Amino acid sequence: ADGTVERYKARLVAKGYSQVEGVDYRETFAPVAKLVTVRILLSVASLRGWHLHQLDVNNAFLNGDLDEEVFMSLPPGFGRKGENRVCQLHKSLYGLKQASRQWFIKLSTALKAAGFRQSRSDYSLFVRSRQGNFLVLLVYVDDVILAGNNLEDIENTKLFLANQFKLKDLGQLKYFLGIEVARSRHGISLSQRKYALEILDDAGFLGVKPSRFPVEQNLSLTQFDGKLLDDASAYRRMVGRLIYLTITRPDLTYAVHVLSQFMDKPRQPHLEAAHKVLKYIKRTPGQGILLPSTGSLQLRAFCDADWARCKDTRRSITGYCILLGQxxxxxxxxxxxxxxxxxxxxEYRSMATTCCEVT
Incomplete structure (x- = not known):
């Protein structure tokens, strides 16, 4: 965390770009947890007072079993001069196109054997309920969240997984996918303060004068206003990072939505609007959301539409917010x-979109 080197790592990686579909691999898709699922799980855990723990699987992709017959050339220096030997892979390696899928299959098979049921709404969510003990396990590649009402059940599950895979017990949930998780008697707060400061540092805006709002009132940007940027990559990088920041910042969603429409050919007014967002972030880098520890489990949804807002296409804008309790x-x-x-x-289209999200 302080920038010092903790350890040096080297990894053998296969040249997955040379694989042939139908020969070396077939399916490659592997699910990851939806961020909406993460927020819902943490919200329910806050309301119910569940324990929250986190695991990290070491070298997760190396655990997967290969169904196909895959051969790999030896790395330089491993074979004798003039030899053309290859090695056959029995387990997956980083770099293979099917590595992530084979790892998820291996993990989900182990969890189902332990009595977990896989959710149909999010395949990365596993649930087990027995003898009054309720345990939820959420998987995002090699990061695992454990939430449950019985601490002993959580520890037993950790031991079970430790016997199956080499993993690191990170204890209580504090930091997940760049999201800082802080728990108090009022509830669970989620923020991305460290990530927000990294965005400001990357853009050179750490010392800028803060702004009280992310976008000017009645600001209307079009595709052809202003001069084209000489280098669009910095704008794209900035907006891409802002998109990830909206995981815990609903107040930035509209501004980032507007900026992301001009990724193809950004112009000077678009860059100035992006800088306005950065000035707003400078004012509140630790802003996030609170998942209260009191309230109900009732879903409430609010939606709105801005008719013909886009001047280039005359299409309308849909906006919605869904709350679980508060x-x-x-x-x-x-x-x-x-x-x-x-x-x-x-407005009806907006309501239809919101209903789809709720259901």
């Missing part, structure tokens, strides 16, 4: 797919 768990701003002929039509 905790915000899902929010989005998105341009509608078709042009609405009236504000009423735009």
């Amino acid at each position: 905790a915000p768990v899902s929010w989005r701003t998105k341009k509608q797919t078709t042009v609405s002929r009236s504000s009423a039509e735009a």
Whole structure:
């Protein structure tokens, strides 16, 4: 965390780009936890007073078993001069196209053998309920969250997984996917303060004068206003990082939505609007969301539409926010797919999108 070198690592990586579909691999898809699922799980854990623990699997992809016959050339220096020997892989390696899928299959098989049921709404969520003990396990590649009402059950599950895979017990949940998790008697707060400061440092905005709001009122950006940027990569990198920041910052969602429309050919006004967002972040880098420890498990949804907002396409904007009790768990701003002929039509499309998210 302080920038010093903790250890040096070397890894043997296969040249997955040379694999042939249908010969060396077939399916490659592997699910990861939806961020909405992460927020809902933490919200329920806060309301129910569940224990929250975290695990990290070491070299996760090396655990997967290969179904195909895959051969790999030896790394330089391992074979004698003039030899053309190859090695056959029995287990997956980093770099193989099917590595992530084979790891998830191995993990889910082990969890099902331990009595867990896989959720149908999010395949990375596993649930087990027996003798009054309720345990939820959420997987994001090699990061695992354990939530349950019985600490002994959580520890037994850790021991079971430790016998199956080499893993690191990180104790109580503090930091997950760049999200800082802090728990108090009021609830669980989620923020990305460290990540927000990294964005400001990367853009050279750590010493800038803060702004009280992320976007100017009635700001209207179009595709052809202003001069084209000489180097669009810095703008794309900045907006891409801001998109990830909206995981815990609903207040940035609309501004980032507007900026992300101009990734192809960004212009000077678009960059100035992005700088305005950075100035706002400078004012509140630790801003996040609170998942209260009191309240109900009732879902509430709010939605709105901005009719014909986009000047380039005249498409309307849908915006919604969904709360579980008092905790915000899902929010989005998105341009509608078709042009609405009236504000009423735009509002109905917005409600339809929100209902799809709720169900």
